[in-house]
Amino acid sequence: MQINIKENNKNVDEFNSLYDAVGWGAYDNRISKIALDNTFYSISVYDKDKIIGFGRLIGDTICFLYIQDVMVRPEYQSQKIGSMIMHKLLEKVQELKKDNPSLRVYLGASKGKESFYEKFGFVKRNDIGLGDGMVLFIK
Numbered sequence: 001m002q003i004n005i006k007e008n009n010k011n012v013d014e015f016n017s018l019y020d021a022v023g024w025g026a027y028d029n030r031i032s033k034i035a036l037d038n039t040f041y042s043i044s045v046y047d048k049d050k051i052i053g054f055g056r057l058i059g060d061t062i063c064f065l066y067i068q069d070v071m072v073r074p075e076y077q078s079q080k081i082g083s084m085i086m087h088k089l090l091e092k093v094q095e096l097k098k099d100n101p102s103l104r105v106y107l108g109a110s111k112g113k114e115s116f117y118e119k120f121g122f123v124k125r126n127d128i129g130l131g132d133g134m135v136l137f138i139k
């Protein structure tokens with residue numbers, strides 16, 4: 001494996017190919033382009049020139065950030081690529097924290113993926129006396 005890392009990659013086809021690979025079903029190109037254009041920061045991981053992993057930060061950059069779309073191509077999972085993506089995203093968070101020490105980072109873990117994020121210090125809101133995270137699916 002020859003690992004290369006790119007910041008702020010906006011390649012829609014690469015983003016969509018990972019969405020398909022992890023079984024989420026890609027958005028159409030128009031939607032993915034807007035999503036990537038409005039992303040604050042992202043990490044793409046390549047094996048040579050093939051994209052194998054991705055993760056991004058969205059948010060207002062000073063008070064609240066959300067980690068979104070952490071995904072590793074199935075045949076590359078369990079080889080610490082996801083961890084590398086998380087470390088890079090959290091490095092960027094540390095930089096931003098200098099401007100606002102109370103910066104908070106949220107994420108919504110998929111069912112069963114919580115323990116992956118716990119390795120990086122994330123805690124379940126309920127465990128620290130906060131309410132549930134909530135989501136609205138607009139009809």
Ligand SMILES: CC(C)(COP(=O)(O)OP(=O)(O)OC[C@H]1O[C@@H](n2cnc3c(N)ncnc32)[C@H](O)[C@@H]1OP(=O)(O)O)[C@@H](O)C(=O)NCCC(=O)NCCS
Nearest residue numbers: 022070071072077078079080081082083109110113115116
């Ligand atoms: C979740 C995901 C990003 C993890 O990436 P990865 O490269 O396979 O993970 P790593 O090899 O870096 O694993 C790091 C640690 O997390 C653990 N871990 C990995 N996948 C996990 C999972 N699905 N559930 C719980 N723990 C997991 C590993 O056992 C490892 O533990 P260790 O440090 O004690 O050895 C990857 O499996 C993936 O893309 N899954 C499909 C998409 C997805 O569900 N993304 C998360 C959305 S919330």
